[in-house]
Structure formats: structure tokens, C-alpha cells
Amino acid sequence: MYYPSLLRVLSVVDSTGLEKVEEFSKLDFNILIAQWGEKLINFGIKVLIALIVFYVGKLVANIFAKAVVKMMKKRDVDPAVVSFLHSLMNISILVILILISVSILGVQSVSFAALLASAGVAIGMGLSGQLQNLAGGIIILLSKPFRIGDHIQAGTVEGTVDAVKIFHTVVRTFSNQLVYVPNGKLTSNEVVNFECEEYLRNSWTIGIEYDEDFEKVKAVLMELLEEDNRILKDPKPYIVLSELADSSVNVMVRAYCKPGDLWPVYWDFNKRVYEEFNKRGIDFPFPQLTVHNS
Numbered sequence: 211m212y213y214p215s216l217l218r219v220l221s222v223v224d225s226t227g228l229e230k231v232e233e234f235s236k237l238d239f240n241i242l243i244a245q246w247g248e249k250l251i252n253f254g255i256k257v258l259i260a261l262i263v264f265y266v267g268k269l270v271a272n273i274f275a276k277a278v279v280k281m282m283k284k285r286d287v288d289p290a291v292v293s294f295l296h297s298l299m300n301i302s303i304l305v306i307l308i309l310i311s312v313s314i315l316g317v318q319s320v321s322f323a324a325l326l327a328s329a330g331v332a333i334g335m336g337l338s339g340q341l342q343n344l345a346g347g348i349i350i351l352l353s354k355p356f357r358i359g360d361h362i363q364a365g366t367v368e369g370t371v372d373a374v375k376i377f378h379t380v381v382r383t384f385s386n387q388l389v390y391v392p393n394g395k396l397t398s399n400e401v402v403n404f405e406c407e408e409y410l411r412n413s414w415t416i417g418i419e420y421d422e423d424f425e426k427v428k429a430v431l432m433e434l435l436e437e438d439n440r441i442l443k444d445p446k447p448y449i450v451l452s453e454l455a456d457s458s459v460n461v462m463v464r465a466y467c468k469p470g471d472l473w474p475v476y477w478d479f480n481k482r483v484y485e486e487f488n489k490r491g492i493d494f495p496f497p498q499l500t501v502h503n504s
Contacts, residue, residue, distance in 0.1 A: 253315075260311040267310070271303040289358035290374040291351055297376040343377040346393030350374055355396075360405040361469060364391055409442055409466045412476050416483060417458035419495045424451055424459065427492060431463055434482050440471040458495035 275296060282292045351374070356362050360371050362381065369383035378390045404410060418427055428449045435447045447465035454460075467475045487494065 256315050260314040263314060264307050264311045267307045268303070271299075271307070275299045275303070288351075288354075290354070290371075293358070293373040294347055294351055294376060301376060340377055342394035343392045346395075346397040347374065347376055347379075349397045350379070350393060355401055356403045356405070360403055362404065363402040364396055365399060367391055404472065405469050407469070409445070410469050410472050411464055411466050412472060412479070414463040414476075414479060414483075415452065416461045416463065417455070417495050418461060419493050420459055422459070422492055424461070427461060430486060430490060430492070431461070431483070434479065434486060435463070435465055438475065438479070440467050440475050442466045442468075 278299070279292055279296050282295070283289075350356075356371055358371050358373065362368070362371060364381070367381055367383070367389050369381045369387075369389065372380040372382045372388065374380075374393075375390075378392050379396055381389045381391055383389060416427075416431070418424075431449050432447075435441050441447060442465075445466050447463070449461060449463050452460050452462035463479075465475075465479075486492075
């Protein structure tokens with residue numbers, strides 16, 4: 211009883227298929243290929259123009275950015291501000307050039323904005339840390355906990371501040387390694403600046419044997435301190451007997467110097483103490499254990 215309706219459906223399908231075949235047979239493939247070729251050439255020209263605009267724009271922008279940096283340096287702008295603004299200009303120019311290139315390719319700015327908005331949640335989650343670093347860079351510029359060239363210690367990183375960028379601060383370690391520390395980390399953790407004060411204190415603990423004359427040792431150490439012109443006379447250095455340890459009498463020496471002389475003074479004094487004590491017959495202690503027979 212369903213056969214007549216099924217036949218009507220098949221007849222409709224057969225007639226539609228025949229119409230499709232007839233329409234396809236009427237197509238002129240030469241015209242179609244010519245149209246596709248023309249569209250492909252037009253798109254290729256747009257790609258070429260977009261690339262030229264991007265690279266020429268980047269070249270001009272770099273020249274402009276260098277001119278701005280040079281002008282700021284002539285006006286004695288804080289080097290940290292100069293490096294931060296230079297980094298900010300580079301990123302802003304790159305974003306603008308990408309938008310211009312995309313619009314040349316025919317992508318509408320509204321469509322592009324809608325695409326960014328649709329991916330906004332994922333992008334926001336991915337950039338949340340970078341936004342914190344950007345805010346940290348601004349805080350560093352405003353509060354100025356350190357400047358370019360300062361000797362700082364941030365966690366396990368110690369060295370000289372080389373640049374303050376938009377997302378990170380470049381620290382050059384004393385082994386000449388560049389460490390990129392996120393700005394957010396610098397503003398949320400402790401940072402030691404060794405350059406913010408006029409002078410710093412060096413401290414040594416020197417062990418001598420129990421049978422040595424403390425006043426003689428003190429006079430020798432004071433003589434070594436006075437011979438070093440890098441050690442400040444004010445505040446005055448001082449020497450005290452700090453501890454009666456198990457195998458030694460520990461003498462503590464404290465002296466002040468300028469921040470740039472901190473480590474050279476420390477290492478030189480160690481060497482001079484070792485040489486002078488050996489020359490004057492002052493013995494250094496070594497761990498020892500006395501055993502008594504009961």
C-alpha cells in the first residue's frame with residue numbers, strides 16, 4: 211500500500227538530480243578557472259601589500275622609537291623610564307601594524323574585534339600573569355625601588371639592573387648572565403638594593419687559637435683596616451671578641467665602605483689577613499679533640 215508514495219518520491223529525486231546534472235554540464239570551466247585565477251591574483255597582491263606595509267611600517271616605527279629614546283636620554287630622563295617606554299612603544303606599534311595588515315587582507319575590523327571578543331576569556335586567562343607584570347612595571351617606575359645600574363638581589367638572583375621592560379626587568383649577574391625577572395615578582399617579594407645607601411658594612415669572623423694574645427691580634431687587624439683607603443674612617447671600624455667557640459676564639463671585624471667596594475674590600479681583606487697572620491706567627495685554629503684517660 212506504500213508503493214505509490216515511494217514511487218512519487220523517487221521520481222522527484224530523479225528529476226532533481228537530472229536538473230543538477232544539466233546545470234553542471236552547462237558550466238563553462240574556462241570562465242570558472244579564469245575567475246578563480248583572478249581572485250587568487252587579487253588575494254596574492256593584497257598579501258604582498260600587507261607584508262610590505264608591515265615591514266616598512268616596522269622599519270619606520272623603529273626609527274621613530276630610536277629618535278624618541280635619543281631625545282629622552284638628552285633630557286636626562288630616568289633610564290628605567292626610557293627602557294620601559296621603549297618596550298611599550300615596540301609592542302603597541304606591532305599590534306597596530308598587525309591590525310592594519312589584517313584590514314588590507316579584507317578582514318573587517320568589526321569581524322576581527324568579534325573574533326578577539328569570542329576568544330577573550332581564553333586570552334584573558336593566558337595573559338593574567340602578564341597583566342600583573344605590566345602593573346608591576348608601572349609600580350617600579352613610580353616607586354623607584356631601584357634604578358638602572360643598581361646592584362640588587364631578588365630571591366636567588368643577584369646582579370646589576372640592565373633594563374626595565376614592560377613585562378620584566380633584566381638583571382645582569384656577576385657571571386655576565388642576563389636574567390629576566392618578571393616585574394610582578396619584584397613588586398610582590400623582597401628586593402635588596404645595595405646602592406640606595408651611601409655606605410655598606412662588611413663583616414668578618416676570624417678564628418684564632420686560645421693561646422694567642424687578643425690585643426696583639428686586634429692591633430694587627432686594625433693596622434690592616436687603616437692601610438686600606440677604601441675603608442671609611444666614619445663610621446669607624448671596630449673589632450671585638452665575639453665568641454669563645456669549641457676550638458677557637460672568634461674575633462669579629464666590622465668596617466664600612468662604599469657600595470661599589472663591598473666585595474673587593476671583603477676579598478682583599480681576607481687575603482691580607484691570611485698573609486699577615488702567617489708572617490707574624492699568629493696561628494689559625496683547627497678542630498681538635500682532647501681525650502683524657504680515666
